[in-house]
Amino acid sequence: MPASTDRYDIAVARYFEAWNTRQPDALARAVALAWNPQGGYTDPLADVRGYEGIVAVVAAAHAQFPGFVFRQTGSVDGHHDTARFSWELVNEADGSAPVAGSDVITLDAEGQIVSVLGFLDRVPAGA
Numbered sequence: 001m002p003a004s005t006d007r008y009d010i011a012v013a014r015y016f017e018a019w020n021t022r023q024p025d026a027l028a029r030a031v032a033l034a035w036n037p038q039g040g041y042t043d044p045l046a047d048v049r050g051y052e053g054i055v056a057v058v059a060a061a062h063a064q065f066p067g068f069v070f071r072q073t074g075s076v077d078g079h080h081d082t083a084r085f086s087w088e089l090v091n092e093a094d095g096s097a098p099v100a101g102s103d104v105i106t107l108d109a110e111g112q113i114v115s116v117l118g119f120l121d122r123v124p125a126g127a
Contacts, residue, residue: 007111008078012085015105015113018054019070022062031055036112043101043118065099067092073100081107081114086121098124 014034021027031054040049046057062068068089076085084104088097100122106115 008076008083011107011111012076016070034113036108036114039113041116
């Protein structure tokens with residue numbers, strides 16, 4: 001019997017809410033909702049643990065790409081405590097998406113993220 005996808009979809013929706021929140025207090029709340037307190041985030045440019053580290057990575061992305069939002073592409077695929085999905089970083093002004101990637105997340109029993117392994121599939125030169 002296939003597992004319910006609601007758990008994965010909810011976790012990924014919270015993940016994108018965190019990545020798209022710009023106001024510092026709201027960002028801290030969004031990260032706390034999406035991640036387990038000991039959760040981590042690892043991609044080619046970052047390897048952090050805990051809320052403060054994750055908030056710092058998200059804030060740095062906003063500083064590097066002002067006026068951009070993260071958007072899920074395709075559907076979430078998951079089994080057991082693991083899910084994968086793809087995303088783009090989209091310019092709100094012109095709709096271009098110079099950065100794209102794929103992430104694999106692991107969830108705890110409550111559906112919070114324990115770990116993110118991020119892969120950059122498309123990155124502009126010099127970024």
